[in-house]
Amino acid sequence: MNKLSFIFLCAFLIIVTVFAGLQSVDISYQLIGSLLFIVLLGIPHGAIDHIIFLEDNRTAKPIHFYGFYFGLMGLYVLSWAIFPMLSLILFLIVSAYHFGQSQFSDLTVHKSFRNHILYFVWGCSILSGLILYNIEDILSLSSLSADMLYLSALFDKLFFSILLPISSIVTVFLLFVTFKKKRISGERFFFEIYLFVLIHICFYILPLIVGFTLYFVILHSLKVLSEEFTYLKSRRDNFSVHSFMKLLFPITLISVLGGGIIMLSAQSQLIGISKGLLIFVLISVLTLPHSVVMDDFYQKFMKKAS
Amino acid sequence: MFLLDALTIPKDDPVAFTFFTGYMAMMAASVFFFFERSQVDKKWKLSLLVSGLITGIAAVHYFYMRDYYMATGENPTALRYIDWTLTVPLMCVEFYLLTKAAGAKMTLLWKLIIASVWMLVAGYIGEAFNPEGGSAAHSVIWGLISTLGYIYILYTAWFGEVANLAKSSNNPTVERGVRTLAWFVLVGWAIYPIGYMCMPGGWLNTGLGWESTNVDLFYNIADAVNKIGFGLVIYYIATTETARLSTSSS
Numbered sequence: 001m002n003k004l005s006f007i008f009l010c011a012f013l014i015i016v017t018v019f020a021g022l023q024s025v026d027i028s029y030q031l032i033g034s035l036l037f038i039v040l041l042g043i044p045h046g047a048i049d050h051i052i053f054l055e056d057n058r059t060a061k062p063i064h065f066y067g068f069y070f071g072l073m074g075l076y077v078l079s080w081a082i083f084p085m086l087s088l089i090l091f092l093i094v095s096a097y098h099f100g101q102s103q104f105s106d107l108t109v110h111k112s113f114r115n116h117i118l119y120f121v122w123g124c125s126i127l128s129g130l131i132l133y134n135i136e137d138i139l140s141l142s143s144l145s146a147d148m149l150y151l152s153a154l155f156d157k158l159f160f161s162i163l164l165p166i167s168s169i170v171t172v173f174l175l176f177v178t179f180k181k182k183r184i185s186g187e188r189f190f191f192e193i194y195l196f197v198l199i200h201i202c203f204y205i206l207p208l209i210v211g212f213t214l215y216f217v218i219l220h221s222l223k224v225l226s227e228e229f230t231y232l233k234s235r236r237d238n239f240s241v242h243s244f245m246k247l248l249f250p251i252t253l254i255s256v257l258g259g260g261i262i263m264l265s266a267q268s269q270l271i272g273i274s275k276g277l278l279i280f281v282l283i284s285v286l287t288l289p290h291s292v293v294m295d296d297f298y299q300k301f302m303k304k305a306s
Numbered sequence: 307m308f309l310l311d312a313l314t315i316p317k318d319d320p321v322a323f324t325f326f327t328g329y330m331a332m333m334a335a336s337v338f339f340f341f342e343r344s345q346v347d348k349k350w351k352l353s354l355l356v357s358g359l360i361t362g363i364a365a366v367h368y369f370y371m372r373d374y375y376m377a378t379g380e381n382p383t384a385l386r387y388i389d390w391t392l393t394v395p396l397m398c399v400e401f402y403l404l405t406k407a408a409g410a411k412m413t414l415l416w417k418l419i420i421a422s423v424w425m426l427v428a429g430y431i432g433e434a435f436n437p438e439g440g441s442a443a444h445s446v447i448w449g450l451i452s453t454l455g456y457i458y459i460l461y462t463a464w465f466g467e468v469a470n471l472a473k474s475s476n477n478p479t480v481e482r483g484v485r486t487l488a489w490f491v492l493v494g495w496a497i498y499p500i501g502y503m504c505m506p507g508g509w510l511n512t513g514l515g516w517e518s519t520n521v522d523l524f525y526n527i528a529d530a531v532n533k534i535g536f537g538l539v540i541y542y543i544a545t546t547e548t549a550r551l552s553t554s555s556s
Contacts, residue, residue, distance in 0.1 A: 001492065013499070
């Protein structure tokens with residue numbers, strides 16, 4: 001067990017105990033609490049994509065990187081406008097792969113197609129669990145606006161009832177194969193199974209937003225931040241936590257302010273889509289290029305670490 | 307309880323079945339550890355004695371819990387907690403004994419004992435002194451307090467003093483053994499908060515309708531696995547180290 005998993009377990013135990021006493025927490029408080037943690041830790045983990053990418057790619061020109069990054073974002077926004085359902089599916093697929101790759105980032109050093117499948121099925125399992133365990137809440141939230149109601153057709157209970165067990169079984173199988181191939185130790189194998197089950201329990205027991213925030217902030221964002229810090233520390237002299245926070249701050253601030261302005265525009269009907277859909281679009285538009293950058297980062301980082 | 311009464315165990319009552327098997331398994335494990343004590347190096351005799359005491363104390367309590375359950379059909383909460391209050395600190399003592407050679411101090415022993423007693427006393431107050439009908443607030447407060455003790459033990463075994471001492475022992479058998487015991491604390495002991503949350507007022511009770519009778523079976527199996535398993539890990543370390551010492555001296 002690593003320290004982040006320990007923090008996740010402690011946070012889970014405490015939150016579950018507190019929720020037991022509160023019975024239910026108003027969704028607005030859940031959103032405020034989750035938003036706070038996402039702003040503090042979730043957004044920053046993607047705030048230095050440009051630094052991470054350009055750090056080891058000396059031949060790459062910044063203009064090319066920004067052109068690629070923003071170009072991809074622009075294309076995805078267009079895709080949402082023309083093919084919203086396909087865009088949502090793409091978002092879920094990319095997120096599943098990205099979460100899985102982040103979980104098994106140390107395996108990136110081994111070039112194996114099996115690893116890519118593992119990343120994807122692991123992410124599929126936890127996301128389908130999150131959706132299935134909270135499907136009533138998801139359908140209820142999406143019924144609040146016409147554009148979300150259209151997309152809610154994707155959240156089919158039967159489909160996720162099938163996807164969840166299949167992806168979970170394949171995940172366990174691939175983990176076992178990875179262990180047999182000696183890519184991970186026996187202890188690591190049992191630990192990953194334990195964590196896998198714990199994440200599912202977390203998504204099952206806790207409300208949708210709280211459960212997901214707990215996973216996203218601790219197991220995903222903090223892990224990535226820790227890896228980014230370690231990477232930059234190995235490449236820069238006198239690189240401290242303070243230096244790291246200074247790097248994170250500008251884009252984090254821009255993202256928070258920009259996101260706030262866009263949400264206010266939606267609120268005042270300046271943008272003709274609902275707030276719920278806008279949140280999906282904003283997050284997905286950031287996720288796609290971020291996932292590409294992180295894929296490149298893991299290749300570099302894990303190669304150096306090995 | 308006499309043999310005649312034991313013959314009336316219902317065939318479809320797995321809880322009664324596991325009370326009987328749990329009691330016998332713990333007693334058998336105690337006999338095994340006490341006898342095997344003579345086969346290990348003197349350095350490890352105390353550890354095996356403690357393992358035998360853990361399963362022996364549990365066997366006696368399971369004997370009484372078996373009778374209580376057969377007579378009333380209810381969860382023997384008080385007896386369980388009495389058992390745990392004695393055996394769980396003893397399990398923590400094992401961590402100290404394993405790392406003593408690497409420099410573990412008496413303060414570590416006391417810290418672990420206090421944390422385990424804290425965890426169990428708070429849990430008992432939360433379960434046994436819950437107002438009639440079950441109060442969620444009471445359950446939550448004492449559950450939180452108890453969880454702090456559990457988190458401390460978990461941290462110490464995985465990242466804190468116990469883990470660091472095991473690493474600095476330069477003994478792979480001890481290191482592996484301590485890590486295995488840490489896994490018991492992480493996975494094996496997780497059944498107990500689940501049972502707590504099934505009590506009236508607990509989250510699994512109010513939220514999902516689970517009752518304590520749902521987990522009696524799991525408590526019995528978990529107790530047997532945790533206590534006997536714990537002892538077997540100690541036994542493995544003791545015999546491996548004894549063999550190593552006799553090989554190096556000959």
